[in-house]
Amino acid sequence: MSFSADVKNELARITDEESCCNLAELAALIRMGGTMLIGGNNNLGITFTTENAAVARKVLMLIKRRFDLKTEVVVSRGRRLKKANSYLIRVVPSRSNVDLFTTLGIMPGVSNERHYAGILRRACCRRAYLRGAFLGGGSVNKPEGEYHLELVTENQIFAKTLIRMLKSFKLMAKITDRKHDYVVYLKDGEAITSFLRVIGANSALFIFENVRVVKDMRNQVNRLVNCETANLQKTVNAAVRQVERIKLIAQTIGLSGLPENLRETAELRLSYPEATLNELGALMDGKVGKSGINHRLRKLEQIAQNLETESYE
Ligand SMILES: [Zn+2]
Known part of the structure; x- marks a missing residue:
């Protein structure tokens, strides 16, 4: 059975x-599902x-409770196997x-505003409506x-x-x-x-909330994981590139040909290819900040780049 059917039951x-x-509930039921004869x-x-x-039974009950009218019920079986029965x-x-028409404010051709004013006044009636x-x-x-969640009606004024x-x-x-319909x-x-709370569907509300909490939490975790994975990937890519460049320098001019601070940085990067910039900084003599390390690594990359260009000339 669908979730909608559970809620309606x-x-x-x-x-x-x-x-x-x-009366408010019956008025809305008939406005939504009724046709004038x-x-x-x-x-x-x-x-x-x-x-x-269950909805058919309720409509009948609400009519009988307040009005003494002649009613008929027709059940038509679904023709195809999966087609639901229909209750008229x-x-x-x-x-x-x-x-009935005047009390429910559904009299055709007259203004039903007074009726709406009555229904809109009390919160209990608005909920029922x-x-x-x-x-x-x-x-x-x-x-x-x-x-x-949607409420479908053919009537634009009613939708409003x-x-x-x-x-x-x-x-x-x-x-x-x-x-031909208006969908709210x-x-x-x-x-x-x-x-669901307003209309009193408390069991449905409970089920809905449980699923929603789990789903929202899962989404949040996924977002965090994706974000961290992306950052980590970026860090790893940068480190791999740095190591390649430093190796190039080592093979051409040799690390000993570098200024002292760059040589130290290059050697540390080769020894700790997976370390973050902060971690590398902490390993330096006299400790260097993240931006300082970043600056040195950029310089090393620049040197490698120049060596590469030279070798092509
Ligand atoms: Zn009421």
Whole structure:
């Protein structure tokens, strides 16, 4: 089962909330996963589709808890072997549905701002609303992969409402469009953790955090190791080059032909090809600093370079 399905199953089990939150959650669920039905006499109904049985049960429960309406449930089996079942809940079109539409703030053709003002006021309802949005049209990658959580809706205004609600929990979501949909998404591991906390997915949060901590630590270690390896490689390359140059000097003019301080440096480098500049400095008579050693080695390389040029002339 996917991580998204685990999260949804967990969220679908949260049923013991205040009735204000129940309504907020149902409103978001229907906004995300519902479609308006128009029946005879222009009476309105709703169909809600989901592939998750627990989500279907929750929608039905939330409707029944508050409204006395006629509903139907249709299960269609996946045609192909791997295709999931699909659950369709239908609120049969009827005049008595008006209460549902106005209470949830989804009445078509009227301003639903007052409804949003009500939902946005209390943090408990905003949490429930975001939970409903995730249950109705959300998904999240498993933490082992790339961090990604998204809420998909066809409605641009609704997408912006989601952004606003997320912002009220300090979650800075981005928005993009994909074909006919608007995708509100979070890409940051920490933001996804916070989102799971906000909507009450505590078990999923625990799993997500554990994986994330290990993954971040591994990344950090890899970065450090890569960096150190690169530095070490550079040091080794420089030392190998220095040794070659010094050998060239020894074979041509001889190390004894060098000024005293350069001769000492050259001999030490030959004896300690793997020593760092600091280590070489410490081995010198009267101790020489790193930059002093570096300067001398550069001079030796210069001398070798000149010898090489001369030999070609
Ligand atoms: Zn509430």
